[in-house]
Structure formats: C-alpha cells, structure tokens
Amino acid sequence: MNRLHPLSAAAYALQYGFLWLSVASILTLLLGGIFDAIESAWVSLAAPVGLVAGAAYGIAYYYRFEYGITPDTFDVASGVLARRSREIPYERIQNVDVRQGVFQRLLGLAVVSIETAGGGSTEAALNFVSESEATRLQHQIRTRTAEVKDRRRGRGRPDASAADERSPATDEASSDAETERTSAATDPDEPAPDDDGPTAEPDSTDGTTTSDSDPVSDGRDRVAGPDSRGPRREQLFALEARELLLYSFTSFRPAAAAALLGLFFFATDLAIDLLVSAARPFGGPANLGEGSPTSYGILTVVSVVNGVVTAYVLSVVYTFAAYYDFRLGRAGGDFVYERGLLQRYSGSIPVEKVQSVTVTANPLQRLIGYAGLWVETAGYGPESDSGGSQSAVPLADQGRVHRFTETLTGVESPRFRSPPTTALRRYLARYAIVAALVVAAAFAVAQFTPLERWYLAAVVFVAVPPAAYLKYVNLGYYVGEGHLVVRRGFWKRKTTVIPYYRIQTVSTRRTVFQRRLGLASLVVDTASSRSFFWTSPTIYDVDLKDARDVHGTGRKRLQTALRERARADDSGLTIDFT
Incomplete structure (x- = not known):
C-alpha cells in the first residue's frame, strides 16, 4: 500500500486545523450566550486548542490513508477513529480524473479522483500525489480496466483470437494485420492502417491524425518506463487559439452570473456605491436616498447593463481559463481529454458508457458557422459543466463537427421532419x-x-x-x-x-x-x-x-x-x- 505525497500531511493539518478552530470558536460563543459560567473571552483559549487538535487529526489522517493497485481492484483505506476500506473493481471504474490547481501545479502535485458508473459523487479522491504518480495511476488503472473488458469480451466470444484481446477496438484484427502495422511503423513511407478503421490523413486544421503508426501527441501523452504497456494515446482534436477565443466570446456560463451575485452579497455597500457612481453621468441619483422616479429608473437600467456586461466578461475569462489548451485523445476504448489554464484537468470518457451525442450551437455560433460536440455518459460525469454532459469538441467548424458526429455514431445524414x-x-x-x-x-x-x-x-x-x-x-x-x-x-x-x-x-x-x-x-x-x-x-x-x-x-x-x-x-x- 502507498501513502499520499508528504505535503498532503501539511495540507490536511491546515484544513482540519482551521476547521476545528472555527468550530471551537463558534461553539464557545454559542455556549457563552447560553451559560453564564462560560465567557466569550474563552475564545482566545479555545481557538488555539482547536487549531492544534485539528492539525494533529489532519496529520493522523495522512498516516492512516493508504491506497494500492491490485490485479482486480483499486484499494483505498482511510479513517482515524473509524476505519474504512474500499475495494473498487476495475470494471466499475468509469473515470480516472487528474486535477491541478495553481498552487498544486507550482508544487508538482495533483488530485486523482476515481469515479464509478452510477455513482453520485467521487468514489475515492487522493489529495495529493505527485504529477508522476498521478500519471502512473491514471495509466495503470485505465490499462487494467481495458484488460478486464477484454477478458469479459473474450468470455462472451469463445472463438475470440489472441489478436482480438490485444486490440479491443476492433473485432476483425488478425496477426497478419499486426505484422503489417509493425512493418509499416518501421517504414516511414508506408502508411499503417488504424485499428479502428481505415487510415486517416492528417487534418490540416489541427494537425491531428488517427493512425497508430504516426501518433501526433506530445510527450505528455505517453508514460515512460515499464508501466507504459497498454493502450497508446493519440490526439484526435486540439482547440486552436482562434477557436478558443471564439468559444470564449460566443458562449455564456451561468456560473459567471452566480459569481457576480455572490460578490454583490459579500460587498453590497461597495457594489451599490459603484452602481450609483456609474449611473450619475447619465442622470441617475446623486445619492441612493436622493432622487426622482426618473433618476431611479436610469439607475435601474444602468445597473442592469453593467451587471450583464460584467457577467459576460467573467464568463469570457472563465471559459478561456477552463478550456485553454483543450486536447481530446484516444487511449484504447476511452476518449481522454486535458484542459485548463489555472486549473488543469485530465480525464476520460469511456466509449461504452456514451449514451448519446449532442451537437450544440447558440445563435452567435451558428452565425459564424461553428458548433460544439458533447457526449452524455451513464452515471456521474465529473468535472463536467452539467451533470453527465462532457465536452468532446468545445467549438469547431460546423461541417467538421457534423462529420465527427457521423463518424462517431455511424448515423446517416438526418432528414428532419418538422411538427405540423x-x-x-x-x-x-x-x-x-x-x-x-x-x-x-x-x-x-x-x-x-x-x-x-x-x-x-x-x-x-x-x-x-x-x-x-x-x-x-x-x-x-x-x-x-x-x-x-x-x-x-x-x-x-x-x-x-x-x-x-x-x-x-x-x-x-x-x-x-x-x-x-x-x-x-x-x-x-x-x-x-x-x-x-x-x-x-x-x-x-x-x-x-x-x-x-x-x-x-x-x-x-x-x-x-x-x-x-x-x-x-x-x-x-x-x-x-x-
């Protein structure tokens, strides 16, 4: 069994220390208001005691937290006073996501989240492990999950060949095709057929290809060392700078409006002063309590316009930071993605869990001929914008997205019928x-x-x-x-x-x-x-x-x-x- 990164001990100590400090302070104030024997001045004593006790609990939690990879399950044991042991079968694992905040990236740390099919929350979270350990865990769990699926398919098809087990993405692989791929990989002039279909020429738009013999992914797509056996990752789509800017300016995030409301409630007086000052040049009231109905109407209109513009700017910034350097790849039977500027996300979308595919476009995106592609997965969809919906292509040329959709699902070009x-x-x-x-x-x-x-x-x-x-x-x-x-x-x-x-x-x-x-x-x-x-x-x-x-x-x-x-x-x- 392995332990988390040593810095996790400090993180848990701070987390539980400040939590217990707050609880001790609030509890002391509440009891002081009920019992005369307890004085409010005792907070100065209860607070440091809570801080020390919480920090000690956090360190103990670190030493009691263990995880490990076994042939059939991913095991996690945690708990200081009440011990909890979990064995998560690989066949139930849906996503292995890696998340890095700003400070975590500076320190070389990451959070690994294990999601299971049908779960409403994260099944296991490792806070924190090193970047290399996060990559190793993500790769090994994906590899073992693919092996479990191969064995299950092999049991369902007694006549399945060894080539079928080595290449789960196709049911018609053969040793001859494997030999051809091997020889083609050594000959740069000979294109190699893809395991999942015919050889695809590189797309001049983003420079991607689906050929196994010519992967376009960078060094981050592969894990070096003896544990690098398993599905190779290939890049399928990369969000270009122009597409990222278009996506940021042509989409709106409800979270931006929620953040603006939160800022307003936390700084109400300052926000009102700013709104009154902004409306004053247009005929708004000089002060909030001094004005006519007309001036208050102007204040309302100006405030609404300022709120909409501010929320839009926040949405642009959020979208840009969230989808910066978005890349979609393929690893065996999973789509894998990476994105994020300040917070870096890395996760997977299991193909067998995909329930439906949705092409989305708002009026601005349709006007410029662009659209996005989302997939709906069964069960819990971590780090997605809305439940089990996950972005496969945030924004691309509309025709290209439609071709992606037809290739992904095999659907013929639809001829829509309208309501009466x-x-x-x-x-x-x-x-x-x-x-x-x-x-x-x-x-x-x-x-x-x-x-x-x-x-x-x-x-x-x-x-x-x-x-x-x-x-x-x-x-x-x-x-x-x-x-x-x-x-x-x-x-x-x-x-x-x-x-x-x-x-x-x-x-x-x-x-x-x-x-x-x-x-x-x-x-x-x-x-x-x-x-x-x-x-x-x-x-x-x-x-x-x-x-x-x-x-x-x-x-x-x-x-x-x-x-x-x-x-x-x-x-x-x-x-x-x-």
Whole structure:
C-alpha cells in the first residue's frame, strides 16, 4: 500500500486545523450566550486548542490513508477513529480524473479522483500525489480496466483470437494485420492502417491524425518506463487559439452570473456605491436616498447593463481559463481529454458508457458557422459543466463537427421532419398570453407607482410572431435505421443522436392544450445523468398519430439493435474521430 505525497500531511493539518478552530470558536460563543459560567473571552483559549487538535487529526489522517493497485481492484483505506476500506473493481471504474490547481501545479502535485458508473459523487479522491504518480495511476488503472473488458469480451466470444484481446477496438484484427502495422511503423513511407478503421490523413486544421503508426501527441501523452504497456494515446482534436477565443466570446456560463451575485452579497455597500457612481453621468441619483422616479429608473437600467456586461466578461475569462489548451485523445476504448489554464484537468470518457451525442450551437455560433460536440455518459460525469454532459469538441467548424458526429455514431445524414403547423399556432397563442401578462404586470405597477405610460409595454406583442416562428423552425426529428435524432432549441440549439440500443424509455406526454389540438410530445430517456440545463431529449408537438408511429418504430428498432449488438458484442460506437 502507498501513502499520499508528504505535503498532503501539511495540507490536511491546515484544513482540519482551521476547521476545528472555527468550530471551537463558534461553539464557545454559542455556549457563552447560553451559560453564564462560560465567557466569550474563552475564545482566545479555545481557538488555539482547536487549531492544534485539528492539525494533529489532519496529520493522523495522512498516516492512516493508504491506497494500492491490485490485479482486480483499486484499494483505498482511510479513517482515524473509524476505519474504512474500499475495494473498487476495475470494471466499475468509469473515470480516472487528474486535477491541478495553481498552487498544486507550482508544487508538482495533483488530485486523482476515481469515479464509478452510477455513482453520485467521487468514489475515492487522493489529495495529493505527485504529477508522476498521478500519471502512473491514471495509466495503470485505465490499462487494467481495458484488460478486464477484454477478458469479459473474450468470455462472451469463445472463438475470440489472441489478436482480438490485444486490440479491443476492433473485432476483425488478425496477426497478419499486426505484422503489417509493425512493418509499416518501421517504414516511414508506408502508411499503417488504424485499428479502428481505415487510415486517416492528417487534418490540416489541427494537425491531428488517427493512425497508430504516426501518433501526433506530445510527450505528455505517453508514460515512460515499464508501466507504459497498454493502450497508446493519440490526439484526435486540439482547440486552436482562434477557436478558443471564439468559444470564449460566443458562449455564456451561468456560473459567471452566480459569481457576480455572490460578490454583490459579500460587498453590497461597495457594489451599490459603484452602481450609483456609474449611473450619475447619465442622470441617475446623486445619492441612493436622493432622487426622482426618473433618476431611479436610469439607475435601474444602468445597473442592469453593467451587471450583464460584467457577467459576460467573467464568463469570457472563465471559459478561456477552463478550456485553454483543450486536447481530446484516444487511449484504447476511452476518449481522454486535458484542459485548463489555472486549473488543469485530465480525464476520460469511456466509449461504452456514451449514451448519446449532442451537437450544440447558440445563435452567435451558428452565425459564424461553428458548433460544439458533447457526449452524455451513464452515471456521474465529473468535472463536467452539467451533470453527465462532457465536452468532446468545445467549438469547431460546423461541417467538421457534423462529420465527427457521423463518424462517431455511424448515423446517416438526418432528414428532419418538422411538427405540423398546428404547433406554430400553439406557440403564437402561448407567447401572446405571455405578452398579455407583461402588459398586465405593467398596469399593476402603474397603480402603485408614478409610472404613467404603462401601455407602452404592449410593444412586447411585436416579438410574439418571430419568437413563435423561431421556436417552430428549430424543432425537428429523424427516425433512422440505427439512431433517433432530435433537434430543439433556439438560444442553444441541440441536435441529439441517440442509438436505439441506448434508449431506456420513450414516453408520450400530452397537456390539456395538446389534447385539444391533437398533438403530443415524446420524451426519450437514456441512462445518462441529467441536470437543469441538460434535460431528456424531447420531440415536441407532433401529431398524435406520428408520435405513436415513432414510439412503435423506436421500440421495434430498439429490440433489433439489442439483438444485433448482442451478436456483435461491441460498444456500437467507433472512436475513429476523423
């Protein structure tokens, strides 16, 4: 069994020391308010005692924390007073992520997180190990996980050859092909066929290739030494500087708005003074308590504009720092990625855990012809922006992303069907009701405030027809031979490709208004994680007959895909990404 890096002892000592210091101080103050015998001055004694006790506990926790790699499991033992031992089977491990903050990178340390399929949180976290140890653990666990999958597939196919076990990415590998690859690797003029498909020429856009004989990854992609046996890592996609800037300026992170609100609550007085000062040149009040309704209206407008601009700037900075030097690679049956400027992330996306693939693009990105590619994985998705959604290609040329999607999933070019025009009339009525509520709210405010021209709020009715039309034209679905494709959304249009064998349930939902119009919506559920921003793909407002046809077709093709996949015993997805 191994121990963490020695600096972990100092980190745990500080962490638990300050935690126990805070608890001792707060507890002393609370008890002092209840019992007269306890004085508030005792905090000066309780605080250092809590600090020393917490530091001692942190050091003891370091010496009691052990981990090790065994042939079948990754073992972790921890706990000072209550001992806890965990044996994590390799077949259950989904991700091995490495995270480095600013100070950790300066000190050469890293945090290794072990994620298991279906887990709601990190199964085991190693705080901290050296960079070399983190790389070794990540590589060895991935290698052993791949070996477990190979053995399992070998048991499912008694006639599997040794070449099949050595190359799990293909079911048709042979010793002759292995010999050809070996000879081609020694001959620079002879291209070598890829294990996962035909040889791909390097992409002039990012200089990547998928040929095993000509890997483009740098030294960080390989682990030197005797433990470097196993899947070789190859680079499939690299986010260029231009794409990084476009992605930063054309996307918005809700976390930026949350951070701005947090800063406002922590420094309310300073924030209000700054907002008043910013609005004063435009006619805002001289002081917060001295002003007219007009000046307060100007203050409100200026404050909203400043808030939006500040949140946008924070979003640009956050996105740039989070996706700096983004690289997607391939290691055996996993996609592996690295990203981050201040905090460096390194993780994996198991191909067999991929439930669906989604192409996303907001109006700005569509205007310049760019899009992003996300994958939904089963279970917990660590270090992702939204639950089990993980970015495979943050931003690239739209045509290139579509080719990636078709190659990854094998889906044919979809021919989308739109909802009936009855749905458009429904959206017109829906947004008209929303506009009427806005006018009613303005009228109600005018009854209790000096607001006079409340009727000007009726201008929102002008936006009703374009809003209804934009919602309608961005909806569509395609029922393919092996995949169901769902498109929806205007502000962030998502086109989701779902293999039939990944579908868990297809449910038909009808509201009161949909029943009156003869419409229905189909919700397609997979085993992937969902969040507020990533909900289940839904086919909205189609004719009831069409909804039933799609439901029945999907069910039949699901059974067919499951039978075919059981015979083929493969993941159903290719990882030849070009």
